[in-house]
Amino acid sequence: MASGDSLLVFDPLSNRPPTANYASVDLRSGFIVLDFDDTTDEKALFHAVLPSHYSGGQLLAVVTWTSSTATTGDVQFRVEATRLSSGANLDTLPAIDGSGNVTSSAPTTSGQLVVSETPPISVGGAVAGDLALIDLTRLASTGTDTLAGDTEVVLLEIREV
Numbered sequence: 612m613a614s615g616d617s618l619l620v621f622d623p624l625s626n627r628p629p630t631a632n633y634a635s636v637d638l639r640s641g642f643i644v645l646d647f648d649d650t651t652d653e654k655a656l657f658h659a660v661l662p663s664h665y666s667g668g669q670l671l672a673v674v675t676w677t678s679s680t681a682t683t684g685d686v687q688f689r690v691e692a693t694r695l696s697s698g699a700n701l702d703t704l705p706a707i708d709g710s711g712n713v714t715s716s717a718p719t720t721s722g723q724l725v726v727s728e729t730p731p732i733s734v735g736g737a738v739a740g741d742l743a744l745i746d747l748t749r750l751a752s753t754g755t756d757t758l759a760g761d762t763e764v765v766l767l768e769i770r771e772v
Contacts (some may be wrong), residue, residue, distance in 0.1 A: 616770060617768055617769070618665055618770060619769040622765075624694065626745045629656055632653050632655060634653045639677075639763055645763065646753060646761040647762045651751055652752050653751070654747065656744070656747075657671070658743065659745075661737060661738070661743050662739060663740070670709075670732045671692035671731055671772050672745070672768070672769055673727070674726075675767075676720075676724070676727065676763060677718055678762055678763065680759075681758050682719055683761045685714050685755060685757050686756055686757060687712060687714045687750045687756040688713050689711070690746070690747055691707045691745070691746040692708055694708055694734050695742040695744065707746075708733065711731070712750070717758050747764065
């Protein structure tokens with residue numbers, strides 16, 4: 612597999628929301644988006660099997676998003692990755708294997724897409740066929756996130772580095 616190739620692509624309807632502080636599904640110009648609030652750290656959860664062409668390298672998360680209204684300020688996302696292999700117990704999930712934060716500036720026009728990439732994320736010992744749990748959180752409570760209003764996530768892509 613070539614470095615930078617897509618492993619997994621998640622649209623908003625792939626989200627498996629947690630029981631609290633979850634991003635909400637919304638519609639913008641016919642596109643389904645996940646709205647992340649500007650006052651609470653909200654999360655979206657995704658899971659999928661790492662495909663057969665995954666060679667065990669680090670992951671890069673690419674978040675495609677826009678703002679509901681804002682055209683100034685910065686948004687900060689965190690992407691966390693955990694792997695579950697055969698024999699894992701769903702009642703006692705393992706610790707997060709790796710995470711990466713990305714801070715991006717608001718689009719110059721609300722609705723304009725912004726593509727943000729995390730630094731490489733290590734997922735220790737992951738192999739093709741493992742279940743990957745991916746958490747996407749807007750870190751609204753940090754001083755780094757200054758974008759007023761919702762961010763609207765259109766797509767989350769996971770690539771191998």
